Amino acid sequence: MNERKKAEERFAKAFHANPNPMGICRFSDGIMVDVNEAFLKHSGYEKSELLQKSALALNIWVDRHQFARILQTLKTKGRVENEEVLLRNKAGEIRTIIYSAERISISGENFVLFSVTDITERKQKELVMRRLERLSLIGSMAAGIAHEIRNPMTTVRGFLQLNMSKLASERDKEIFRLMIAELDRANEIITNFLALGKDCSLPKQTKNLNQVIMELYPLIQADALNSHMNISLDLGDIAEININENEIKQLILNLVRNGLEAMDQPGEVKIITYMKNNQVILAVRDQGKGIKKEMLYMLGTPFFTTKAEGTGLGLATCYSIADRHNATIEVTSDEQGTTFYVLFPL
Ligand SMILES: Nc1ncnc2c1ncn2[C@@H]1O[C@H](COP(=O)(O)OP(=O)(O)OP(=O)(O)O)[C@@H](O)[C@H]1O
Ligand SMILES: [Mg+2]
Incomplete structure (x- = not known):
């Protein structure tokens, strides 16, 4: 066996056994020629779905400008190091990735060897x-x-x-x-x-969240009527959880009020409850203008507000109440509206 063949074998072994997701694509057209096991596991794709296709055609890159910028750097510098990018996996989830790549030559042809680290x-x-x-x-x-x-x-x-x-x-x-x-x-x-x-816990009782919502409903409805909006409920079959009722009422009220305030035209705020992964989920969905991506990280900071009449304490209170219930808050938002999810562990 000649030296070159041995070197290629060593490379192939290091590539396929590497715990970091890696791949190789052709430089000229971005066609994938090989990916390792870790990459398949991470992306959720089968090998046959990836090979001979370009990353752009597979819709892996969330931001095409980002892709073009990286390609340009590879052209001029031959490598990119630890760039934070957004990639879509097969399930359609957007992941935050640290992307590194290097232009390499195999049998006289130019390829790109890339590796990704998921930091989502x-x-x-x-x-x-x-x-x-x-x-x-x-x-x-x-x-x-x-x-x-x-x-x-x-x-x-x-x-x-x-x-x-x-x-x-x-x-x-x-x-x-x-x-x-x-x-x-x-x-x-x-x-x-x-x-x-406040970090001490207030007294809690085992209660069904749906019942709390029903008790609060007249108040919420009055709020909505005042602003010519609608409230609807979609209450699922959920387990009882340990809560401080007053605090949870406050949390729901703050989220619903934000939803109502986010809508310029008559729209609907929906309160939804359901079970998922052994958690009771409370979701408050509005049809408002949404929250800008760059604002998301500011949510929950006391006195952060974009409203002329706002204090900016509503969400900070929600986060602190959720914290005292070991619950977490997640947000999804686009131009069609915003949904706040409160996840209560059982
Ligand atoms: N459902 C939502 N849709 C759009 N933006 C929202 C939504 N919820 C919160 N926000 C944004 O987050 C900011 C902070 O919300 P928060 O409830 O903490 O304060 P506020 O509503 O401005 O004032 P306060 O609740 O104290 O009266 C809001 O000013 C708004 O910009
Ligand atoms: Mg508010």
Whole structure:
């Protein structure tokens, strides 16, 4: 056996046995000529579905511009290293991938040897961690300040109330009432904000989420009617879970209100419950304008709001309530609307 053949065999072995998903495609037209076992496992494709087809034809690349950019770099530099890209697997899921590739020559023809590392889960975890860190940092700083602000506010409110009774004119009284109402509003914001930092668990009861939703329904419906929107329910057969009812009501209300506020034209907010993978899922779906992708990571940050009248505490409260129920929140969103999922483990 000559040296070259031996080297090729060594390469083939390293390629096929490699635990990292890898593949080889022709440089001129992107046609796949080989992929390893790890790649098949990761992408969900059979080998026969991939070979002799181009990645573009297979619709693997989510962003064609990204693909073109990588091709250009390969042309000019001969390699790309650790580029973060979005690839679609066979099931249609979009995965976040670290992509590296190198132009290689086999028997005088140009090929691209590429390898991919899936960081989707890691990125999601990082996102959650960042949110939690932000919450606890902002929380501990602001909790101190919020507490201190309340005392002078209580004093001012007391004096306003005392002096209001001495006023003769109805107009002056109205102004005082307004001042008191504004102080109460500020106080409520502080109360909500302080509740975010609460890490002790409130008393919980075993209850069916559908029942909680039904109790809340009249209130939600009144909200919807006020804004000329519709509410619909699709409540499935779900297991009972351990919840603090008041907190869960607050969570549902905040999500539904966001849904109603997201719709410019009359539309519908749907509350859905079902079981999936041993979890009780609560979904709130709206037909609103959606959330921009670059905003998604900001959701749940206290005081993040895009609304003129918003406080930006609604979702932060939801995340903190979910956290106290060991539940997680997931979001999907496009121009047709947004769905918030709350996943309660059994
Ligand atoms: N269903 C949704 N559709 C579109 N955007 C949403 C939706 N839910 C939340 N958002 C975005 O997230 C931001 C933060 O929401 P959050 O509920 O925390 O605050 P808010 O609704 O602005 O104010 P608050 O709830 O305190 O009155 C909103 O301002 C909005 O931009
Ligand atoms: Mg809100």
